[in-house]
Amino acid sequence: MSTETKGIHNPIPEAARTLQSDNGYYGRFGGSFIPEILVPAFEEITKHFEAVRYDEAFWHEYCALLANYSGRPTPLTFADRLTAHFGRARIYVKREDLNHTGAHKLNNALGQALLAKRMGKTRLxxxxxxxxxxxxxxxxxxxLGMSATIYMGREDMERQYANVFWMKRLGAEVIGVEYGSQTLKDAINETLRDWVSSFETTHYVLGTASGAHPFPALVAFFQSIIGIETKEQILQASGRLPSRVYACVGGGSNALGAFQAFHAHDEVQLIGVEAGGRGQASGSHASRIAYGEGTPGVAQGYKTLFLQNQDGQMRDTYSIAAGLDYVGVSPILADLAERGRVRFEAAADEEVVQALQLVMKLEGLIPALESTHAFAGAFKHIEETTASDLIIVNMSGRGDKDIFNVAEGLRDEEWNAFIERKHGQYKK
Structure with a gap:
């Protein structure tokens, strides 16, 4: 291994074993239900993905950028004060918030962008x-010198405008989607519409491990670096594997990234934490599996568990965390849940806000609201553990982007007064 990629190991063999599928299916979930016009695009991606996943030159270029541009490997931090506070399991935090751009998302975006360049695409x-x-x-x-267009639901734009600002400053065109629930599922629909008429020059960088084959495997593959690093780090820190690994679940990319390296170790419990929103009884949530309300269906090119009504229409979702309010879930995770390999929990907004305050005050960490669901899930069941247990929480992103939502959730009157003052200044 060269000094350029020191600390980053090639997970191709492990990822390939973990993500075997039968014609794009994971159990009864997955597949490819796409319009005929997009068949050539998917065939092209599948062909090049199968080539690069075993291509050492591609992996060297990818890992060099992760090391020298993104800052990998990200550390595994022992949360000593949280551990002392609960007096139970030793708690470790995988710090994906320290990845460039503040979340795990760059692992996948960088891999897919390099793949797109290999296919001769100029636009993302x-x-x-x-x-x-x-x-x-x-x-x-x-x-990489490519153009970019980003689709985002108008509701999410309002909640996460700081990220909209940075996307535009980086040179991307940001298009608000103003129909449906104006959230992630609608943004996906609009991106697919764009791709139908532009795939000859454009690659769709799907952000989560969902969608038509090969996207679930492709996204999970590029995110597998999280678990590969985590496994090596926990073995170095403690000499053994963890008892539990927690990750939040929207579509499922950070969870699959964290879980894959531990998949073959049955003694390691894998727990995905969904958005419980205002609680199951309220109907305002995005929990497909933990609440048992997701039912099999086909939408957006694949089969999985969706929140839908009796007529098969997709239900509106809600979460304090904009990244978790997706109506479906990765077909890989749906299958792992059905087989009992991954356990699912739901964390309600109130539990998330409480967990966020605890993590900030005891550890000096500011997790994203999405990531805080994983902390809330771990804290909820911490009494089941003993001092001999090890828990890893995947902190998939940092919370800078959530300052408005957190302040609202905490009912911070000083923040409200500040916003009113700034509003008054702008009006002048």
């Missing part, structure tokens, strides 16, 4: 919910 398009994937895509487009 992407959907985004919380805005982190949009920022990551805009960032790699700027770095």
């Amino acid at each position: 398009i992407a959907e985004t919910g919380a805005g982190q994937h949009g920022v990551a895509t805009a960032t790699v487009a700027a770095k």
